Each structure stands twice: as C-alpha cells, then as structure tokens.
Amino acid sequence: MSRGISLQEGQLLARSLKVSKSTHLLVASVAAAVAANAAAAIQMTGTVGQAVLLVLIFVTLAAGTSAICSDIYARSSQTIANLRSLGASSSSLSRAVFFSVIGYGVVGSAIGAGLGAALGLALGGQGGAASALVAVLGVILASSAAAAAGVYAGGRRSWNS
Amino acid sequence: MEQLGILQRSAAAGQNRFSVEVKHVSKSYGETEIYTDLHFQLLRGTFVALVGPIGSGKTTMLNMFAGLDKPTSGTILVMGQDITRMPEDALGIFRANTIGLVPQVQTLIPELTVRENVELPLHFAKVDPETRQRKVDYVLEKVGIRGESRRVVSTLSVGERQMVSFARAMVNDPPILLLDEPTEALDPLMAEVILGLLRGDNLTLGRTIFVTTHDRRVTDLARKTLRVKKKIP
Numbered sequence: 001m002s003r004g005i006s007l008q009e010g011q012l013l014a015r016s017l018k019v020s021k022s023t024h025l026l027v028a029s030v031a032a033a034v035a036a037n038a039a040a041a042i043q044m045t046g047t048v049g050q051a052v053l054l055v056l057i058f059v060t061l062a063a064g065t066s067a068i069c070s071d072i073y074a075r076s077s078q079t080i081a082n083l084r085s086l087g088a089s090s091s092s093l094s095r096a097v098f099f100s101v102i103g104y105g106v107v108g109s110a111i112g113a114g115l116g117a118a119l120g121l122a123l124g125g126q127g128g129a130a131s132a133l134v135a136v137l138g139v140i141l142a143s144s145a146a147a148a149a150g151v152y153a154g155g156r157r158s159w160n161s
Numbered sequence: 162m163e164q165l166g167i168l169q170r171s172a173a174a175g176q177n178r179f180s181v182e183v184k185h186v187s188k189s190y191g192e193t194e195i196y197t198d199l200h201f202q203l204l205r206g207t208f209v210a211l212v213g214p215i216g217s218g219k220t221t222m223l224n225m226f227a228g229l230d231k232p233t234s235g236t237i238l239v240m241g242q243d244i245t246r247m248p249e250d251a252l253g254i255f256r257a258n259t260i261g262l263v264p265q266v267q268t269l270i271p272e273l274t275v276r277e278n279v280e281l282p283l284h285f286a287k288v289d290p291e292t293r294q295r296k297v298d299y300v301l302e303k304v305g306i307r308g309e310s311r312r313v314v315s316t317l318s319v320g321e322r323q324m325v326s327f328a329r330a331m332v333n334d335p336p337i338l339l340l341d342e343p344t345e346a347l348d349p350l351m352a353e354v355i356l357g358l359l360r361g362d363n364l365t366l367g368r369t370i371f372v373t374t375h376d377r378r379v380t381d382l383a384r385k386t387l388r389v390k391k392k393i394p
Contacts, residue, residue, distance in 0.1 A: 009284040012280075016281075081268075084229070085262055085268060086257060086285055086329070087256045087257025088253055089253035089285075090249060090250065091250055092285065
C-alpha cells in the first residue's frame with residue numbers, strides 16, 4: 001500500500017475541489033507572463049541583476065500560486081469537510097491540487113521563457129544564444145519551484161485555518 | 162462502567178472486545194455544555210440507537226466517534242485506538258479503513274458520478290484498483306443502485322442520494338457503521354431498503370452499528386437504545 005496518491009485519485013480529488021480548465025489557464029497565463037518578462041530582462045543585465053530577477057520570479061509566482069490554491073480551498077471548504085469525513089488527509093488533498101496545477105504552471109513558464117528569450121535576443125541581449133538558453137532554463141527552474149512551493153504552502157495554510 | 166450491546170462470536174480471541182470506548186468524555190461549545198463525564202463502551206457487533214430531541218447533541222456524539230469532532234476532555238478509543246490524540250493524517254487513513262459514516266446532511270460530491278463517489282473512501286484507504294472495482298460493484302448491487310452507477314450525483318433524487326451515501330459508507334467493509342437519521346426524508350420504499358439492510362443483511366451483519374434516529378422502526382431493530390433527554394439551551 002502506497003501513501004502517495006494515484007493519478008486517478010488526484011484527478012477525482014481535483015474535480016471534487018472544482019479545479020477546472022479555467023484554473024489551469026489562469027496558472028499557465030500568470031506563469032507565462034512572468035517568465036516572458038524575466039527571460040527577456042535577464043539577458044539585459046549582469047550576474048547580480050539576473051540573480052535578483054530569478055528571486056523575483058520565485059517570490060511572485062509562489063505568492064500567486066499560493067493565492068490560487070487558497071482560493072480553490074476556500075471555494076470548496078464544504079467539499080473538503082466531506083472528503084475529510086471519508087478519510088482524506090491534508091497531504092492527499094494538497095498533492096491532488098499540486099499535481100493538477102503544477103503541470104500547467106511549468107508549461108506556461110516554458111512557453112513564456114521561450115518567447116521572452118527570443119525577445120531578449122531580438123532586442124540585442126548580452127551573450128547571444130547561449131545566454132538566452134541559460135535564461136530559459138533558469139526561468140523555468142525558478143518558476144516551477146515557485147509554483148510547487150506556492151501550491152503546497154497555500155494548501156497547508158488553508159487546511160490549518 | 163456500562164457495557165452496551167452483545168459480544169458477537171465473530172470477535173476474534175485476544176482482540177479488544179469493544180469497538181468504541183468512551184472514557185470520561187465531556188464536550189462543550191464555549192459556555193454551552195453538551196456532555197459531562199460520559200463513560201461507556203460499545204461491544205463489537207452491537208447495534209445501538211441514540212434518540213433524543215433535536216439539538217440535544219446526538220450528531221456531536223456521532224462526529225466524536227468518527228474523529229470529526231474532538232471532546233473537550235476525556236478519551237475515545239475506537240477499535241482500541243485513541244482517536245482523540247491521533248495526528249490528522251493518520252486519523253484520515255484510520256477513518257477510511259474503520260468507520261463508515263452516513264451523515265444526516267448529504268455529503269456526496271455533486272460533480273462526481275455515483276461510482277466515483279462510492280469509490281472515494283477506497284482511494285483514501287489505498288485499496289488497489291481491481292479490489293476497488295469489485296467492492297464498488299458489490300455494494301452498489303446490494304443497495305440496488307448499480308444501474309445508476311454512471312449518473313452524476315447532482316441528477317439523483319434525495320432518496321437515491323441517501324442510498325449512495327449508504328453504499329459509500331459500506332464499501333470498504335468498515336467494522337463500525339455510524340448513521341445519522343438514516344431514514345429521515347426518505348419515502349417509505351427507500352426507507353424500507355435501508356431498514357432491510359439494518360435488519361441483518363450480509364452487508365451490515367457483524368458490524369457495530371450506532372445510529373441516531375427518531376424513527377421507531379429503527380429503534381425496534383436496535384439491541385439497545387440510549388436516550389439523550391436534555392435539549393441544549
């Protein structure tokens with residue numbers, strides 16, 4: 001017996017919590033917008049500036065996904081109480097939201113980072129293609145970690161409140 | 162200490178013979194005292210009905226047995242486990258494996274189908290997919306709603322939803338079944354199906370059943386009836 005959740009369980013829980021296509025689109029759009037701007041800007045600045053930009057991506061996306069996650073829980077507080085009575089734990093619910101949201105965050109940030117890197121190159125960013133590639137990877141990594149941290153923090157906070 | 166009900170032969174030797182042990186439990190909401198120093202035990206396999214006026218704390222007791230509400234003081238052991246001090250995640254898994262709950266208020270997920278709703282506790286109890294399918298088919302057949310398994314719950318009548326609730330509570334073969342006014346708001350035909358299951362169907366036989374009710378037909382089936390006299394002000 002595993003303590004994790006299966007894909008089917010995750011999908012069932014996500015549907016129960018009304019994690020809809022609109023939620024997926026919202027997460028992907030926010031991630032894409034932040035990543036595009038950051039990937040372009042990161043090519044126009046030095047090492048310190050790049051580090052600051054990556055931290056900014058992490059903080060803003062983590063705050064955003066945490067808020068989205070809290071909203072999901074707030075809208076479904078009665079459902080959560082019902083699921084608890086059946087044996088759901090905070091971890092299983094957090095993981096269900098996490099897996100159903102995180103994929104869209106990563107895809108959104110990848111698209112945004114690609115577009116931002118191309119824009120940075122077109123605007124004459126420093127370091128050429130190699131620098132653009134590093135920008136894309138750095139932005140995707142920072143935004144994925146931020147989405148993960150935000151979803152998990154939002155879930156825990158909502159559960160405990 | 163009072164022992165309610167009878168000891169079933171099915172209780173294996175060496176096992177704790179009580180399914181629920183209430184030890185000096187008090188419960189209050191703010192200044193309002195619901196229960197003071199409750200102390201009793203339920204033997205395994207017994208059928209106990211709890212009756213009393215509306216607002217007297219019957220559902221509170223049911224919720225405390227399910228670990229959904231904690232006593233203000235005292236201890237509740239369910240199948241020998243102290244659920245009042247169990248961490249939340251462990252309590253969730255324990256509840257999924259041990260307790261079947263049919264609440265008074267419909268708690269089905271309206272967006273999911275009948276089958277998906279009934280299957281949920283099995284997911285939380287980490288039951289493998291093949292066993293899940295078998296158990297869901299069996300319980301839906303027993304309560305007579307297998308034909309409705311693909312319907313979305315929001316399209317069902319109140320009575321049909323109650324049957325789904327009952328199926329969901331029974332699906333993981335829990336040793337303890339807690340029912341909150343199970344026949345209320347049901348038409349006579351649906352109520353008779355529930356009563357038939359409580360009368361000693363294979364689905365409910367050998368389980369500890371604790372039910373809150375105003376229905377005389379339900380109390381007539383119980384081995385013991387507890388009465389809560391006080392109405393909370």
